[in-house]
Amino acid sequence: MNEPLSYVQPTPESPWGTYLGQIDRVLPYLGPLARWAETLRRPKRSLIVDVPIELDDGRIAHFEGYRVQHSLTRGPGKGGVRYHPDVTLEEVMALSAWMSIKNAAVNLPYGGAKGGIRVDPKKLSIKELERLTRRYTSEIGIIIGPNQDIPAPDVNTNAQVMAWMMDTYSMNVGATATGVVTGKPIHLGGSLGRVKATGRGVFVTGREAARRLGLSLEGARVAVQGFGNVGSAAAELFHQAGAKIVAAQDHTGSVVNARGLDLADLIPHVRRTGGVAGFAGGEAIADEDFWGVDCDILIPAALEGQLRPERAGRVRARLILEGANGPTTPSADDILNDRGILVVPDVICNAGGVTVSYFEWVQDFSSFFWTEDEINLRLDKIVVNALKHIWDTADRHKIPLRTATFAVACERILLAREERGLYP
Ligand code: GLU
Numbered sequence: 001m002n003e004p005l006s007y008v009q010p011t012p013e014s015p016w017g018t019y020l021g022q023i024d025r026v027l028p029y030l031g032p033l034a035r036w037a038e039t040l041r042r043p044k045r046s047l048i049v050d051v052p053i054e055l056d057d058g059r060i061a062h063f064e065g066y067r068v069q070h071s072l073t074r075g076p077g078k079g080g081v082r083y084h085p086d087v088t089l090e091e092v093m094a095l096s097a098w099m100s101i102k103n104a105a106v107n108l109p110y111g112g113a114k115g116g117i118r119v120d121p122k123k124l125s126i127k128e129l130e131r132l133t134r135r136y137t138s139e140i141g142i143i144i145g146p147n148q149d150i151p152a153p154d155v156n157t158n159a160q161v162m163a164w165m166m167d168t169y170s171m172n173v174g175a176t177a178t179g180v181v182t183g184k185p186i187h188l189g190g191s192l193g194r195v196k197a198t199g200r201g202v203f204v205t206g207r208e209a210a211r212r213l214g215l216s217l218e219g220a221r222v223a224v225q226g227f228g229n230v231g232s233a234a235a236e237l238f239h240q241a242g243a244k245i246v247a248a249q250d251h252t253g254s255v256v257n258a259r260g261l262d263l264a265d266l267i268p269h270v271r272r273t274g275g276v277a278g279f280a281g282g283e284a285i286a287d288e289d290f291w292g293v294d295c296d297i298l299i300p301a302a303l304e305g306q307l308r309p310e311r312a313g314r315v316r317a318r319l320i321l322e323g324a325n326g327p328t329t330p331s332a333d334d335i336l337n338d339r340g341i342l343v344v345p346d347v348i349c350n351a352g353g354v355t356v357s358y359f360e361w362v363q364d365f366s367s368f369f370w371t372e373d374e375i376n377l378r379l380d381k382i383v384v385n386a387l388k389h390i391w392d393t394a395d396r397h398k399i400p401l402r403t404a405t406f407a408v409a410c411e412r413i414l415l416a417r418e419e420r421g422l423y424p
Contacts, residue, residue, distance in 0.1 A: 002038050007046075008090045013329045015094030015304055021330045026406040029397055033414040040100075040410060043093050044111075045069040049139035051117060053131040063132065067115040067140040069149055070096035073416045076147055077113030078103055078354060080154025080183075081136075081161070084303075087116035091304070095154075098325050099354070102347045104409035106386040108358045113149045115140060121156050133161050137168040144169065146179035146365075152357050153183040155228075155303065159195070163188055179364040182357035191360035193375040194353075199233025199301075200376065201352015202323045204383045205344045206234075206297060207241065209319055212391070213342060218242035221258075221295040223317065225249045226302030227270050230323040230350065232263075234299055239263050247285075247293040250302065253277030254290040291315060300327035307332045315341060322346035337400055345402035347409065348387055355379055 010017030023041060027034050051063040066089055069077040079099035082092075092114050100112025117136055121129055143149055153162060162184045169180045178189030186192065193200070210217055220243040224231045227250045235245045244260030252275025255261065262281045269279050277284070285293075291307075292314035300306050301323030307315075312332035320336065320343045322328065328336070328343065336343055356379055363369050370378075394404035 002041075005042065008093065010090060013305070013331065014090060015326055016090045016097075018304075018326060018330055019094045019097045022402065022406055023410075025403050026410050029399070029403070029407040030410055030414065033411060033418065036414045036417045037410070039071070039073075039417055040097070040413065043068050043070045043096060044072055045143065046089065046093065047140060047143055048089060049136065051132060051136045051139060053128060053135055055128055056125050063136075064118045065116070065136045065139060066092040067113065067143060067149070067151075068092045068096040069111065069113040069143065071100040071111040071413060072149075073413055073420065074104060074111055075109040076111065077144075077149030078108070078110035078152070078357065079112055079114040080152045081115040081117075081157050081165075082154040083117050083119050083121040083156040083161075085118060085120040086303075087118040092116045094304075095325055098347055100413060101406060101409040102351045102354060104412040105348050105390065105405050106351045106355055106382055107412065108354065110150075110354075110358070113151075114154070115151055116154075129161070130164055133164040134168045137165045138172060141169055141172050144180060145173075146177055146361070150179065150357070150361060151181045152354070153229075158229075159183060159185045159190060162190075179361050182360040184360070189360070189364045191356055191363055191375060192370070192372040193379070194356045194360055195229065196233040197356035197375075197379060198230045198323065198350050198353030199235075200237060200379060201355065201383050202230065202234040202299060202301070202321050202349055203237035203241070204352065204380055205349045205387055206238070206299075206319065206321045208384060208387050209321070209342060209344050210297070213318060215296060215318060219244065220297055221246045222297045222299065223247035223249075223290065223293050223295040224299045224301060225290065225306060225327075226300065226324060227266075227276050228301070230353075231299060231301035232267055232270065234301060234321070234323055236263055236267075238297070243297070246295050247290055248276045248279075248282075249287060249290040250275050254285050254287050255279045255282035256285050256290075256293055257282040258294075297321060299323050302327070305329055307336075309335055312336050312339075315339075317341065320344065322349045325350065333400075333402065343401060344387075345405050348383075348390055348401070348405050351386070352379055352383055355382055
């Protein structure tokens, strides 16, 4: 009756295949709502756009752009925009679906969406990047808007990119529409605390999970993969709580120091050189050996598909905090579960970012701005409450936190689906 989608060919370990497997696992916990589950396997709307720009040397270059609105059932679409050479429609579909789950898991009044451009932004000049962003925004302008779908930063996009997106959309509609994107610069309607919010959410969920495990953060050894916006902010907060960052890895290399990497030196080093490689305050190790580093907490905060079976077998941490979206493959997830390693899944672990995006959107609508303390306090409260509800669900059904998060989120989405009913 319901044929698989013809426009993607997922495998069990590819992003969309991983997501479909996660939906299969949650079905037994959805009761009669499972009748609506096929909705979750079909993105509502997928837009593919051609993004042509003139390069600085006069040549014309074309890039492939996407915006996928997986679900609009609980509210407007919401989710970031990623610039990366490996972006595909299939990846953006999975990322948009994970946004639906994440937004519902923390009970934000949003559906789920994601966008991306298949491009290596490091090869573009700043002017080319601006032209790319503006043309992409115009192309997806037919489906985004403060009440329709609200983009935000993701891998390789930042507040400047959001400022260009906001300006382009505003020029096209003839009015300044600050609420069309979140993660903007502060003086353009951005929110205090947004830049570090994802890392803060990772810390808050990690603090709660560690407490339940009886693992003290004082002296805890933390390994972080990905030293960008998420990984470095989480590392700083763990450090402030008394933990040691014993290993860091990014696309440039891996460094370790059993006594703790000095973040006051490492963060400026990464900013200056573009990565952790060559950091004098640690010892370089082979990238594969990063996964076997002796530590208590492992934070994958880079890209999806990083924790694969062979790596999962080497992990020595007791707790994994998924700062990235989709960092663990399904077969690696099973290995970690069998080994008794607790995984706080992406769809709740990194939800701090979109939670503060929600605060930003609310502040833009009301044109009334909150203090950073207010934002951090509200973030803490929302994430802690959401995690508690998920944990109770996991205990009740004796299921992993990932399945429990999906159970909580899918129930909210499908209940809304049922109450709204099918049109026509
Ligand atoms: N890109 C972030 C995420 O994956 C944030 C999305 C948003 O703030 O809308 O959760």
